[in-house]
Amino acid sequence: MIYNGMPSSQLGQQDWRKSRHSNPSGNCVEIAALPDGRVAVRNSRHPCGPALIVSLEAMAAFLRSAKDGEFDDLLDEVEK
Structure with a gap:
């Protein structure tokens, strides 16, 4: 069962991706389409x-x- 807040590792092998606008400091959000x-x-x-x-x-x-x-x-806060 997939639920909010579950460890990402329990989702199985997923194709995680992030924006090409992500910065090299590692402050990125990744998304993955799930089979369901x-x-x-x-x-x-x-x-x-x-x-x-x-x-x-x-x-x-x-x-x-x-x-x-x-x-x-x-x-606005980020660009200050």
Whole structure:
């Protein structure tokens, strides 16, 4: 059974990937498409750490919002 907060290592062999915009310091988010259609999200610095599991629909809504700039205000702190 796949559930939120489970160790990523218990998800089996997955094709984890991260953005080409990720920086070399290791502060990256990785995602993997799961066989049941959901999406797993984890911190790349902790590959055996917990994974957040979301529906494909929830991930699609998040990505659309990010593309539309709905979270750009969070970048203000990073760019200071």
